[in-house]
Amino acid sequence: MLDTIALKDVLLAGAKEVFETMIFIDIAECCEPDRKPEGEKLLGSITFKNSIKGCLVICCSIPCAKGIAINMLGMEPTAEISKEEICDALGEVTNMIMGSIKSRIHDSIGDIQVSIPTVVSGRELESSLGEDANKITLRLNIEDRDIMELSLLYKQNPE
Amino acid sequence: MAKSLMIVDDSATMRKIIMRTIRMSGLDFSSIGEASNGAEAINKLKEAPVDIVLCDINMPEMTGLEMVKKVRAEMPNCANTKIIMVSTESAQELVDGVIKDGANGFITKPFTPEKFQEKLTPFMG
Numbered sequence: 001m002l003d004t005i006a007l008k009d010v011l012l013a014g015a016k017e018v019f020e021t022m023i024f025i026d027i028a029e030c031c032e033p034d035r036k037p038e039g040e041k042l043l044g045s046i047t048f049k050n051s052i053k054g055c056l057v058i059c060c061s062i063p064c065a066k067g068i069a070i071n072m073l074g075m076e077p078t079a080e081i082s083k084e085e086i087c088d089a090l091g092e093v094t095n096m097i098m099g100s101i102k103s104r105i106h107d108s109i110g111d112i113q114v115s116i117p118t119v120v121s122g123r124e125l126e127s128s129l130g131e132d133a134n135k136i137t138l139r140l141n142i143e144d145r146d147i148m149e150l151s152l153l154y155k156q157n158p159e
Numbered sequence: 160m161a162k163s164l165m166i167v168d169d170s171a172t173m174r175k176i177i178m179r180t181i182r183m184s185g186l187d188f189s190s191i192g193e194a195s196n197g198a199e200a201i202n203k204l205k206e207a208p209v210d211i212v213l214c215d216i217n218m219p220e221m222t223g224l225e226m227v228k229k230v231r232a233e234m235p236n237c238a239n240t241k242i243i244m245v246s247t248e249s250a251q252e253l254v255d256g257v258i259k260d261g262a263n264g265f266i267t268k269p270f271t272p273e274k275f276q277e278k279l280t281p282f283m284g
Binding site: 017018021022069072073074085088089091092095096098099100102103106111114116 | 170171172173175176179217219246247248249250252267268269270271
C-alpha cells in the first residue's frame with residue numbers, strides 16, 4: 001500500500017535532485033494553492049506500469065521551460081533556442097525525475113517499467129487517469145518567478 | 160594520448176548536456192562523435208572504432224542493451240572499446256546484467272561532472 005504523503009516527499013526529493021544536479025536552479029514547494037503555470041504551457045509526461053501503473057506529468061509555462069533548457073545546456077540567458085530543444089529538455093527532466101522516483105520507491109513496490117517521455121504544448125492542459133486513480137500534485141516555485149506543477153497519477157495493479 | 164569518445168542517446172539535447180558535463184569535468188578527448196541510437200552507433204563503430212562509448216539504454220531502433228551485446232559478440236575491432244551506460248535506470252539487476260553482457264561501467268542520470276570524472280578516469284590512461 002502506497003503512502004500518499006511519502007509519495008509526495010519522494011516526488012519533491014526527485015525534483016530537487018534533478019534541479020540541483022542538472023539544471024542548477026533552486027526550487028521550493030509553492031504554498032499558494034491557486035498559483036498555476038500561466039499562458040501557453042508545455043506538458044511532459046511519462047508512463048509506468050507493473051505493481052502500480054500510471055504517469056508522471058510535469059507542466060510549466062514555455063518561458064519557464066526555456067529557462068530550464070538554457071540552464072541545462074549552459075547557454076547564455078538571452079540565447080536563441082528552438083522549441084524542439086525546449087521540449088526535448090523538458091522530456092529529459094520528466095524522464096530523470098521519474099527515474100529518481102523509481103529508484104526511491106523500488107524497495108516498497110519493486111521494479112516498474114517506464115516509457116519514453118512525450119511533450120505537448122497548449123493552453124488548457126490537464127492530466128487524468130480516471131476517477132478511481134490516485135493523484136498527487138506538487139507545485140514548485142522556480143526561482144521565485146515561475147510555477148511548475150508535477151502530478152503523479154497512479155492505480156494499484158490488483159494482480 | 161587523448162582518447163576518442165562517442166555519445167549515444169536518442170535525445171540531441173541530452174547529447175549536448177553530456178558534452179557540456181564532460182567539458183566541466185576537465186576530461187580531455189581527441190574527438191567526440193554522436194549517434195542517436197544503437198544501430199547508428201554500430202554503423203559508425205564499424206567504420207571507425209572509438210576508445211569510449213557513453214550509451215543510453217532506452218532508445219528506438221536498437222537499445223543500449225542490444226548494442227552492447229552486438230558489439231561484444233560481433234565486432235572484434237571494438238574489443239578494446241570501453242562502453243559506459245548512462246541512464247535513468249538504476250536497478251541493481253539491470254546494472255549487473257549489462258556489465259555481465261560486456262559494458263564496463265554505469266552512470267545514473269542525473270549526473271554531475273564529478274561523477275563523470277570518477278567513472279571515466281580509469282579508462283583515460
